[in-house]
Amino acid sequence: MSVGLDPAYLEPGGLLMWGLNQDDDFAFWNPVGDPDTWPIVIRRHLPQSGPYWVRYDLGIVEFLVRTFHGRLPVSPFIGDELWCNTEPTFERG
Structure with missing residues (x-):
């Protein structure tokens, strides 16, 4: 896990968005290497201090399984809808 806005994220092709939630957190792939192992980048929206990458x-x-089972150091999202949620639901966008 690494924290901070990597300038490469701002380049064309740097990130590919795949999800968001009602708390204005955004989920991206960092499309480098084998698509099966593209790293996940989360932009958490912290109302008091702005974006946190x-x-x-x-x-x-692996990212979703660890999120659903609470097996990451902290929840990747502001809200707790997915954290330790072994029966998550999803809506088509």
Whole structure:
């Protein structure tokens, strides 16, 4: 896990958004290397201080499983809808 806005994220092709939540957190892939292992980048919205960027060197499946089971150092999202939620629901966008 690494924290902060990497300037490469701002380059064309630097991030590919795949999700967001009602708390204005955004989820991206960092499309480098094998698509099965693209790192996950979360832009957390902190109302008191603005965006907070966190990169997880995990593929999407491992990232979601660890989120649902609470097996990351902290919740990757502001809200707790997915954290330790072994029965999550999703809506098509």
